[in-house]
Amino acid sequence: MSGTLADELSDNAIVLSAEANDWRSAIRLAGDALTATGSTTDEYTAEMIRAVEELGPYIVIAPSIALAHSRPSPAVLKTGISWVSLANPVTFGHTANDPVRLVVGLAAVDHDSHIATMSNLAGVLSGDLDRLLEATTPEQLRELIRENS
């Protein structure tokens, strides 16, 4: 990973105003985007869903935002990140932060390679989420992310 979030989010990694019926399909979209960038195999998507089944909806880390991820595994080919905004909010079962409008997918090969991107992500998501969700094209989203970085 080069470090900046906007650079990591290639067109394949971004899905905007996606339709998801439930949290599983929302995570699947984020997983499919990771797979499309060559970061993961389908098995990683299944691992991300299993993580919520086993550990609960803790990945909903802020109002409206889920950080879908599992742990480093053979299903992770390279460290990567994806961005899925949802046309309709989806419930994950989180007591404080439901419903979710943005699912960020994360795959890492180790515990360190993604730190710079995560730092960038923390800064961007601390800002105005509504504005980020207004993006209608990947280029527009990257522009908004750069502005907030």
Next chain:
Amino acid sequence: MKIVAVCGMGIGTSVLLKMNAEKVLRALGVDADVEAADIGVARGMARDAQIVLTSQEFAEEIGDVPADVIIIDNFFDLEEITTKLKAAIPE
């Protein structure tokens, strides 16, 4: 002071929590080591920590440890993290 940020996998949410906790601690002028950990090793690491930062789900799982277990709802809300850390850090 030692602080442990705990999540399920140790690569995602705990890393974000660690970053924002460090930001808050710098602003407060508190000297502390913040480490990210997954739930599998959290209990061991929490044994010699003063504070554990985590989400609702894991607070229950961490259970009874000597450290102060603080639940953070919004990992990006520096004000929430500041208020809760301040309450837990001895003057």
